[in-house]
Amino acid sequence: MTSREECRALDASDELAPIRSDFILDDAVLYLDGNSLGPVSKAARSRVHELIDTQWAQELVRGWGNGWMQGPTRLGNRLAPLIGARQGEVVVADTLTILLAKLIGGALDQRRDRHVVLTDVANFHSDIYIVRAMAARAGRPITVKAIERSTLDQVLGDDVALVMLTHVDFRTGEMLDMKAITQKVHDAGALMLWDLAHSTGAVPLDVTDADVDFAAGCGYKYLNGGPGAPAFLYVRTSWQGIVENPLPGWLGHARPFDFELGYEPAPGVQAFVTSSPSMLGLAALDGALDVWDRATMDQVRAKSLAMTDLFIALVQERLAGLFEVVTPLEHHRRGSQVALRHDQAYGIIQALIERNVIGDFRAPDICRFGFTPLYLRFVDVYDAIEQLVSVMESEAYRDERFVVRKAVT
Amino acid sequence: MTSREECRALDASDELAPIRSDFILDDAVLYLDGNSLGPVSKAARSRVHELIDTQWAQELVRGWGNGWMQGPTRLGNRLAPLIGARQGEVVVADTLTILLAKLIGGALDQRRDRHVVLTDVANFHSDIYIVRAMAARAGRPITVKAIERSTLDQVLGDDVALVMLTHVDFRTGEMLDMKAITQKVHDAGALMLWDLAHSTGAVPLDVTDADVDFAAGCGYKYLNGGPGAPAFLYVRTSWQGIVENPLPGWLGHARPFDFELGYEPAPGVQAFVTSSPSMLGLAALDGALDVWDRATMDQVRAKSLAMTDLFIALVQERLAGLFEVVTPLEHHRRGSQVALRHDQAYGIIQALIERNVIGDFRAPDICRFGFTPLYLRFVDVYDAIEQLVSVMESEAYRDERFVVRKAVT
Numbered sequence: 001m002t003s004r005e006e007c008r009a010l011d012a013s014d015e016l017a018p019i020r021s022d023f024i025l026d027d028a029v030l031y032l033d034g035n036s037l038g039p040v041s042k043a044a045r046s047r048v049h050e051l052i053d054t055q056w057a058q059e060l061v062r063g064w065g066n067g068w069m070q071g072p073t074r075l076g077n078r079l080a081p082l083i084g085a086r087q088g089e090v091v092v093a094d095t096l097t098i099l100l101a102k103l104i105g106g107a108l109d110q111r112r113d114r115h116v117v118l119t120d121v122a123n124f125h126s127d128i129y130i131v132r133a134m135a136a137r138a139g140r141p142i143t144v145k146a147i148e149r150s151t152l153d154q155v156l157g158d159d160v161a162l163v164m165l166t167h168v169d170f171r172t173g174e175m176l177d178m179k180a181i182t183q184k185v186h187d188a189g190a191l192m193l194w195d196l197a198h199s200t201g202a203v204p205l206d207v208t209d210a211d212v213d214f215a216a217g218c219g220y221k222y223l224n225g226g227p228g229a230p231a232f233l234y235v236r237t238s239w240q241g242i243v244e245n246p247l248p249g250w251l252g253h254a255r256p257f258d259f260e261l262g263y264e265p266a267p268g269v270q271a272f273v274t275s276s277p278s279m280l281g282l283a284a285l286d287g288a289l290d291v292w293d294r295a296t297m298d299q300v301r302a303k304s305l306a307m308t309d310l311f312i313a314l315v316q317e318r319l320a321g322l323f324e325v326v327t328p329l330e331h332h333r334r335g336s337q338v339a340l341r342h343d344q345a346y347g348i349i350q351a352l353i354e355r356n357v358i359g360d361f362r363a364p365d366i367c368r369f370g371f372t373p374l375y376l377r378f379v380d381v382y383d384a385i386e387q388l389v390s391v392m393e394s395e396a397y398r399d400e401r402f403v404v405r406k407a408v409t
Numbered sequence: 410m411t412s413r414e415e416c417r418a419l420d421a422s423d424e425l426a427p428i429r430s431d432f433i434l435d436d437a438v439l440y441l442d443g444n445s446l447g448p449v450s451k452a453a454r455s456r457v458h459e460l461i462d463t464q465w466a467q468e469l470v471r472g473w474g475n476g477w478m479q480g481p482t483r484l485g486n487r488l489a490p491l492i493g494a495r496q497g498e499v500v501v502a503d504t505l506t507i508l509l510a511k512l513i514g515g516a517l518d519q520r521r522d523r524h525v526v527l528t529d530v531a532n533f534h535s536d537i538y539i540v541r542a543m544a545a546r547a548g549r550p551i552t553v554k555a556i557e558r559s560t561l562d563q564v565l566g567d568d569v570a571l572v573m574l575t576h577v578d579f580r581t582g583e584m585l586d587m588k589a590i591t592q593k594v595h596d597a598g599a600l601m602l603w604d605l606a607h608s609t610g611a612v613p614l615d616v617t618d619a620d621v622d623f624a625a626g627c628g629y630k631y632l633n634g635g636p637g638a639p640a641f642l643y644v645r646t647s648w649q650g651i652v653e654n655p656l657p658g659w660l661g662h663a664r665p666f667d668f669e670l671g672y673e674p675a676p677g678v679q680a681f682v683t684s685s686p687s688m689l690g691l692a693a694l695d696g697a698l699d700v701w702d703r704a705t706m707d708q709v710r711a712k713s714l715a716m717t718d719l720f721i722a723l724v725q726e727r728l729a730g731l732f733e734v735v736t737p738l739e740h741h742r743r744g745s746q747v748a749l750r751h752d753q754a755y756g757i758i759q760a761l762i763e764r765n766v767i768g769d770f771r772a773p774d775i776c777r778f779g780f781t782p783l784y785l786r787f788v789d790v791y792d793a794i795e796q797l798v799s800v801m802e803s804e805a806y807r808d809e810r811f812v813v814r815k816a817v818t
Contacts, residue, residue: 095684126659136547179557227688250535275504279636
């Protein structure tokens with residue numbers, strides 16, 4: 001049996017351990033939900049204060065001339081190394097769904113002779129809503145097929161314009177082989193759009209090596225940019241100047257201050273910026289990215305796998321037979337979260353939250369736990385399991401307050 | 410001649426004067442650009458701090474269950490009285506261009522037998538880009554006509570699906586007759602979408618009385634929500650449940666946490682929310698709206714007209730013949746800004762900024778000055794004119810640094 005002392009020893013030798021103090025955390029809370037909303041870092045907090053006190057308050061509108069206009073590309077360039085993108089291929093703006101709309105619309109215009117879009121039926125539901133919505137506005141009849149991803153090979157034909165998949169499954173934590181799938185999609189003459197929401201800052205990514213066409217992700221999960229943080233998109237250099245932003249705006253214009261009636265896209269990925277960016281949102285994300293000056297993705301990945309291995313081992317040791325471990329056991333197929341299936345998943349998560357162990361429920365029967373090596377300790381994993389054992393032994397999840405599921409969990 | 414003492418006397422009797430202390434302002438700066446970016450209020454600043462320190466840091470992901478999800482509608486309801494909307498007709502989200510995209514797309518779907526959209530050639534250029542972009546994705550051939558608004562009567566025929574106009578012209582400050590134009594558009598069987606960017610918080614608005622179908626505006630001008638603040642949209646109750654959001658997302662779903670594959674819009678205006686809102690942006694705007702608990706729009710309008718009258722009178726007294734006053738002199742046709750035309754407009758604005766008088770340049774030849782009664786004093790108007798007189802007498806605008814116009818002003 002794995003002991004708490006062994007977990008303490010792992011923490012003692014953990015190179016990333018000092019980074020925990022970069023975040024504002026309540027030691028009484030075991031936070032296994034940083035894959036949904038990352039915590040606030042001290043740098044994010046102070047960058048927002050600085051934006052308000054020394055930029056907005058003092059520079060007023062002059063802030064736009066003093067760097068705000070460049071915010072989306074500057075942040076994009078800071079974030080690019082985390083996904084293996086080159087400089088000038090990423091912008092930070094809007095929200096994930098809006099950025100997906102831009103990329104889907106732009107991509108479909110590039111394959112006008114094809115009329116099928118493939119996506120994963122297990123995608124986060126918004127991704128499916130927006131791909132259907134943009135397909136309906138593509139100017140030609142398009143069929144969106146939400147498939148079981150295991151059937152991709154059979155469905156991928158020469159009628160497919162675009163494949164949109166999520167790299168790490170939001171429910172199960174399964175990670176797909178980005179390079180192999182992208183290659184397969186390209187071999188079929190289709191374009192590839194990856195949703196990196198559950199990957200960015202969580203697992204190593206190399207969109208360049210995988211020859212990805214388009215990608216997008218969000219800023220509030222493993223990037224710790226705060227609730228509703230701006231999202232990011234990636235457009236491979238070779239597509240820039242070719243693929244158009246279907247939601248054009250003044251910040252994506254070649255000469256925004258010339259107030260021209262005709263839209264002429266700015267060079268590069270800037271064309272995918274629509275409006276003036278949320279500077280408060282960018283400031284928080286900017287600060288949150290500071291932590292990557294002190295941590296490498298290899299370190300984070302190694303610790304993430306050690307943590308998810310530990311969690312799974314403890315579930316098997318201490319809770320044998322009670323849960324189905326839905327997340328793949330093979331490292332190369334695992335993101336940075338673990339999903340446990342149980343009929344009483346909703347009540348289990350609620351009972352854990354009452355014990356200050358924060359995970360989340362994903363309908364209909366998944367207990368989801370995120371592992372975020374920048375600030376989580378091995379001993380936290382151990383203590384969370386202790387609480388889970390207690391919940392299961394006491395059957396606290398059967399509490400009548402948990403019978404009717406609340407709309408918001 | 411109007412004297413500085415008279416301006417002081419106006420300030421002394423100004424009911425709104427105490428509200429200036431709600432804002433963080435540098436007394437050395439005469440800020441006539443609150444129509445572009447409003448300053449930070451103390452309440453906005455403290456609301457952002459509170460969001461970070463007591464919500465994000467302490468509640469973490471639980472914040473979504475403790476009110477964040479309702480942010481877009483809660484803020485919409487706070488803002489509604491400023492535009493004469495009822496509760497449940499306004500949401501705060503995204504950016505102005507994205508919200509216009511939603512409304513344009515939704516509106517065009519309601520007039521499938523018509524194929525023309527009319528908009529004002531003098532609109533802010535982004536409005537024209539997005540209306541063209543959404544028209545191109547309407548699923549049928551649509552002609553967008555950017556017209557001189559004086560010709561609306563001639564062009565408004567039974568082929569027109571939608572008319573999109575800006576209520577207060579961003580360059581000239583001319584205010585249109587919302588009610589009369591909306592009536593005319595409805596008489597032609599078309600739908601009416603108003604851009605209220607330069608109106609909201611600046612002039613009295615009553616979208617209900619004017620029977621407006623759709624409207625949108627931004628949060629960072631007269632509402633003082635901060636750089637890149639979230640925008641708002643209005644959908645008249647009678648259109649809710651009928652007009653669809655063409656950019657659907659999980660927060661606009663009837664049951665967002667059921668993760669359903671099919672999109673079923675939430676009841677009411679919530680359906681126009683796409684993604685998780687930027688909570689930092691909402692917090693700042695929320696705080697900024699506090700000021701309206703202490704000021705009425707009638708007070709603001711009366712002071713605004715007194716200020717623009719004063720400014721125009723001083724231009725005529727002190728700078729006779731040098732500028733064309735582009736803004737209408739009739740009160741009912743004037744927003745809360747004054748535009749002066751001059752060949753050297755760019756250099757004049759730059760020279761003023763060097764003297765701490767902040768206005769802005771709008772290509773090709775407009776000096777634009779915004780008047781924001783919540784924090785501007787009559788004596789500021791007087792002092793700004795003093796500086797303008799100095800710039801004109803010294804010909805400081807001819808400085809070689811101002812010969813080549815910088816991209817960002």
